[in-house]
Amino acid sequence: MTSANPPGPPPVPPETQEPALAPVQPTPELPGFPAGMPWPVAPTPDRPLAHLAAKSLLLSAKAAAARQAAAAQKAAAARALAAEPAPIPAAAAPAPPATEKTLEKIAAPAAQAAASAAAGERVPTTEDESTAGDSGAKPIARTGAQPRIIAIANQKGGVGKTTTAVNLATALAACGKRVLIIDLDPQGNATTGLGIEREQRKTGAYELLIDGISLAAATKPTSVPNMWILPTTPDLAGAEIELIDLERREFRLRDALAAGALNYDFVLIDCPPSLTLLTLNAMVAADCVLVPLQCEFYALEGLSQLTKTIERVKKHLNPVLEIQGVVLTMFDKRSSLNEQVASDVRAHFGDRVYDTAIPRNVRMAEAPSHGIPALLYDVRCAGSQAYILLASEVLKRELGRVGRSLSGAA
Numbered sequence: 001m002t003s004a005n006p007p008g009p010p011p012v013p014p015e016t017q018e019p020a021l022a023p024v025q026p027t028p029e030l031p032g033f034p035a036g037m038p039w040p041v042a043p044t045p046d047r048p049l050a051h052l053a054a055k056s057l058l059l060s061a062k063a064a065a066a067r068q069a070a071a072a073q074k075a076a077a078a079r080a081l082a083a084e085p086a087p088i089p090a091a092a093a094p095a096p097p098a099t100e101k102t103l104e105k106i107a108a109p110a111a112q113a114a115a116s117a118a119a120g121e122r123v124p125t126t127e128d129e130s131t132a133g134d135s136g137a138k139p140i141a142r143t144g145a146q147p148r149i150i151a152i153a154n155q156k157g158g159v160g161k162t163t164t165a166v167n168l169a170t171a172l173a174a175c176g177k178r179v180l181i182i183d184l185d186p187q188g189n190a191t192t193g194l195g196i197e198r199e200q201r202k203t204g205a206y207e208l209l210i211d212g213i214s215l216a217a218a219t220k221p222t223s224v225p226n227m228w229i230l231p232t233t234p235d236l237a238g239a240e241i242e243l244i245d246l247e248r249r250e251f252r253l254r255d256a257l258a259a260g261a262l263n264y265d266f267v268l269i270d271c272p273p274s275l276t277l278l279t280l281n282a283m284v285a286a287d288c289v290l291v292p293l294q295c296e297f298y299a300l301e302g303l304s305q306l307t308k309t310i311e312r313v314k315k316h317l318n319p320v321l322e323i324q325g326v327v328l329t330m331f332d333k334r335s336s337l338n339e340q341v342a343s344d345v346r347a348h349f350g351d352r353v354y355d356t357a358i359p360r361n362v363r364m365a366e367a368p369s370h371g372i373p374a375l376l377y378d379v380r381c382a383g384s385q386a387y388i389l390l391a392s393e394v395l396k397r398e399l400g401r402v403g404r405s406l407s408g409a410a
């Protein structure tokens with residue numbers, strides 16, 4: 001209610017920002033970590049977040065493997081039970097899947113404390129950690145700070161919106177941020193790409209927007225620690241039409257997030273490939289728009305149409321909306337057309353274009369069919385590495401934004 005509660009992470013004294021981190025040695029300082037594991041990102045002092053995120057992701061990948069092993073163990077036990085009707089004595093029951101929790105306990109404090117320190121934020125307490133992402137529990141209120149809501153939008157299809165939403169979210173989650181992905185595209189690619197089972201999709205974005213169910217009721221955990229999803233349900237395709245007659249039709253998502261998203265650090269909205277009511281809901285709910293852009297011939301024209309829409313939304317519906325950044329996707333530096341368009345976009349949008357361009361990389365396209373983010377599928381591939389660097393740029397920009405708003409307020 002009070003205006004003295006600005007959005008974004010809590011203020012920090014300038015001296016705690018951007019600490020000069022000593023390079024982390026590529027040795028397994030964490031118990032259980034295989035010796036000689038090559039670090040995917042070189043540990044340099046100017047890329048501490050990327051390095052930490054990569055490290056944390058390797059541990060997440062191990063956690064995913066442990067989870068798969070535990071599930072296989074469970075399935076084997078269930079099969080054995082079906083074949084043998086006599087109850088299994090307690091002593092013979094499969095051991096609880098301790099590996100996952102143990103790994104999280106090992107990985108989370110180290111990676112999170114350092115990443116938070118690098119981002120100049122309060123280090124969460126162990127009490128905060130009690131709600132691990134894939135435990136099935138909803139996150140609990142921690143700071144009372146507003147989440148940063150980023151709409152990932154481009155009216156063109158196939159430019160990398162979903163891939164960016166899923167992998168940027170994973171990298172942010174690996175840095176200890178609590179992240180919610182909202183799948184606002186009726187095609188449901190983010191939902192499928194994160195391996196959300198059919199029975200988990202009974203409630204989702206449609207029910208939230210049209211039936212008014214709460215965010216907490218519709219949100220599901222993902223296999224990535226610290227990351228949740230508001231899935232798409234098949235009915236969402238009809239929502240465009242149904243929204244037209246509803247009250248506050250452009251504000252439905254905003255209202256739902258205002259009531260229920262306080263527990264997250266970041267909310268990333270994966271928009272459909274159109275500028276219709278669903279995308280409008282995303283832009284009205286968001287603080288900013290992140291635009292994935294494929295460097296092809298019509299890219300700039302599409303971008304200017306998107307910019308006009310953003311300006312219109314800003315003028316009439318959401319005065320704080322801004323372009324957070326433009327990220328070049330599926331970039332091929334051997335293509336002269338790619339290079340030419342990239343330099344035109346940089347000339348036009350200046351430093352709003354991220355330094356990191358996401359390369360075209362086959363592992364990125366393979367990952368969704370396995371139901372996991374590319375960052376967990378192959379953290380070493382060039383595409384995953386680029387998303388880790390993008391996440392560190394996004395965090396840096398967010399830190400700059402908080403710094404600017406603090407100095408503006410002073």
Ligand SMILES: Nc1ncnc2c1ncn2[C@@H]1O[C@H](COP(=O)(O)OP(=O)(O)O)[C@@H](O)[C@H]1O
Pocket residue numbers: 156157158159160161162163164189273329330331358359360361362364365366368383
């Ligand atoms: N960096 C990349 N390298 C190779 N393929 C990619 C990359 N990014 C996305 N893709 C693939 O391109 C297709 C479109 O990407 P997607 O993220 O679904 O776009 P959008 O959400 O904008 O429609 C998908 O098949 C995806 O797997």
Ligand SMILES: [Mg+2]
Pocket residue numbers: 161162163185189190270271
């Ligand atoms: Mg998509």
